[in-house]
Amino acid sequence: MTWEPSILVFCCNWCSYTGADAAGISRYQYPPNVQIVRVMCSGRVDPGFVLRAFHKGADGVLVTGCHPGDCHYQTGNVQAEKRVEMLKVLIDQLGIQSDRLGLEWISAAEGQRFANVITDFVSKVRGLGPLNGGEGL
């Protein structure tokens, strides 16, 4: 069996999850390698969630939320951005390529953008190979 990347995507309830819905309703195609976890806000994504995803074998993790300024809770996405920046350094120190973690802003109306972001991220992770393949001991 050929290897397929398995990717975890965190979607915020107000923007990017609705964006994913919009992609579905409009029948925009995107690769089936992603599993979506709906959270109330991208600021809810604890750094621990991301690390646990990698520990349990996710090849990539994508955090998505509202565009800056559009957060339903004012600044949740700003917190998410800070955490993802920190996590990129941290996973690199742990020996996981930082490109395996992504952050994207997708509004509720951007169904096409959701499909594009997923397609791009899946192809990027596919290029990096399996999580323990290239960089493993």
Next chain:
Amino acid sequence: MAKRDLTDDELVWNCLTCKLCQNYCPEDVDFIGFIKDVRGISRDNGGKPEYTHGEMMQTMARIVASGKFRQNKLGWLDKSKVSTDGEVALWIGCAPYVDTALKEVGSDQVQITQSAIELLNKIGIKPRILEEEVCCGHDMLWIGEEETFEELKDKNLEVLSESGISKLVFTCPEGYEVMKHYYPNMDVELAHISEVISDYVDEGKATFDPYEAKITYQDPCRLGRFLGIYDQPRKVLEQIPGIELVEMERNRSRSRCCGVSAWINCNQNSKKMQLQRMEEAVNAAHTLVTNGPKCITHFNCVKNENGFEKEIEFIDWTVIVSQTLRGV
């Protein structure tokens, strides 16, 4: 009497394992050993603590223990200050990870490690850094996660025996404690940096630059009650001109814990303990020096979060000594 199911009891996880109770116990009961074992049993039955930081710290240890990734944690290291074949090594441990993860809280752990390297350089030692070392497993052991601890321990024992070093120096007491008491057949001599510097002071060669401050010293429970190292750090501090060392109300073997251990169950009681301890510190001095990198993190956290208004500063022992010790 009705049986109480300890394996499903919050109290099992709330214990700080700080060993203060054993100080007072007239029957010499190994209470924290009991807690450690009950945690293991509880875990087997599906119990778990309230992890702090979203289980980030424990997950890091598990990722490292899996052995699937090559750690890349030494980016900050100045290679000219360390050696590749020396007999004395400095343990890095989780400092770079915690530094990255908790920088916002005020946890400058890499600074402590860098100070330790400088300090050793000043007394004529170019320490070796073991690139293949993994997490010491202290936190995993004390939350009852034996299997992860065993994996980490086996890896470290292999790394240590292959390295051919004769002495391993620590800045964090936790690694020291766990290796001394739970790693079998260690033929490497273990030492805390305060012991190394204290020996150097005993040789009569040490001179210090002045540091004007009234300071108090917090004994980390691992270094104090677990390893009995109370005098060495104090002795060195007293050598520094300008430092007035005063004791808090509860000190040495009676000293209070910084409120959290092994990154679990940080709750209102922890905060209360930390605030009480800070109050004790402020009554004695305005600078608290400690040897536990995590203690500093915990105190800084509660200070920032609860808006502790009185003037107090937390400095690591290694940092203050490396700033003041004159090189040879």
